Amino acid sequence: MTAVIESATAPRTANQPRVLGVGTAVSPVSWTQEEVLDAFRITEPKVTSVFRNSAIQRRHLRLPDPGPDGLRAPESQGDLLDKHRDTALQMGAEALEACLKQAGADLADLRHLCCVSTTGFLTPGLSALLIRDLGIDRHCSRADIVGMGCNAGLNALNLVSGWSASHPGELAVMVCTEACSAAYAMDSSMRTAVVNSLFGDGAAAVALRSGNTAPGPAVLKFASCIIPDAAGAMRYDWDRELERFSFYLDPQVPYVVGAHAEIVVDRLLQGTSLRRSDIRHWLVHSGGKKVIDSVIVNLGLTRHDLRHTIGVLRDYGNVSSGSFLFSYERLLDEQVAEPGDYGVLMTMGPGSTLETALVQW
Secondary structure, three states: OOOOOOOOOOOOOOOOOEEEEEEEEOOOOEEEHHHHHHHOOOOOHHHHHHHHOOOOOEEEOOOOOOOOOOOOOOOOHHHHHHHHHHHHHHHHHHHHHHHHHHHOOOHHHEEEEEEEEOOOOOOOOHHHHHHHHHOOOOOOEEEEEEOOOOOHHHHHHHHHHHHHHHOOOOEEEEEEEEOHHHHOOOOOOHHHHHHHOOEOOEEEEEEEEOOOOOOOOEEEEEEEEEOHHHOOOEEEEEEOOOOEEEEEEOOOHHHHHHHHHHHHHHHHHOOOOOOHHHEEEEEEOOOOHHHHHHHHHHHOOOOOOOHHHHHHHHHHOEOHHHHHHHHHHHHHHHOOOOOOOEEEEEEEEOOOEEEEEEEEO
């Protein structure tokens, strides 16, 4: 008797959205951690140790120019909002055009545009401004996801995938563009040091279309997990002393996130007959060294499994909502993904929240 072995599968539908292309962009100037410390003349040992032990080598940032005395003056909230608008638009346009080029498409093909950002607030939003600046069809459907944080890329991908599935054959693009320099508030506190040592400017775009046989991976399903008890662990709030918004990261965030990674991944794979060992590609948000280590431990992964995430953190820092797409781009460059391979995308951010998606090549 020949045994019949059922292969692991995940649910598919006729109009499953597929990823056609990805593109990334950064602000023009990159800085080593030592150069950032020198730029702001930071010598406090506790603060410098945070920068030097971050597993980050370089980040792209738009820092204020030095004055006549060589010091870089604090920027007002108005100046930071201007920086967000200018930097986010410039990077977002570059990432969008790079994404369309890889997808073999033009701006004229675009039917839905979703823009994601947390590093500033604009009305009209980035989607309307990009449509105006790039000459995109004014009838293009659009949406803006604002203020959700580093997890927002997968929240938005979920919505864009739904739009794509209901509009077969039409092109949708999600653009995550985060001018983290616009959230850079310098003082001598450890709260500020943790944030300032971690984030960098970056944008990433991904193109989707359903009802086709493109070689890119199909987006199969999503799963989320919010941790209400940790609602204040990651937050962007008003600093009355500095008179600007300031981001806060609780030191326990990596451990809280790691402890819930297994829960959300198991939920993602529920009903698919897949096990974690069936996942060949892991594309996780580059949230920080301790976050990455915690995910590795709690999911039983290796550093090789998260090599793209580790490399993005090293070369760009945490670029917020688009980080996982920087990792996806590196996976594509390796050319190791094969038809039938499964991948898990994972982001985490304020809420506190973990978001996941299952894809298959």
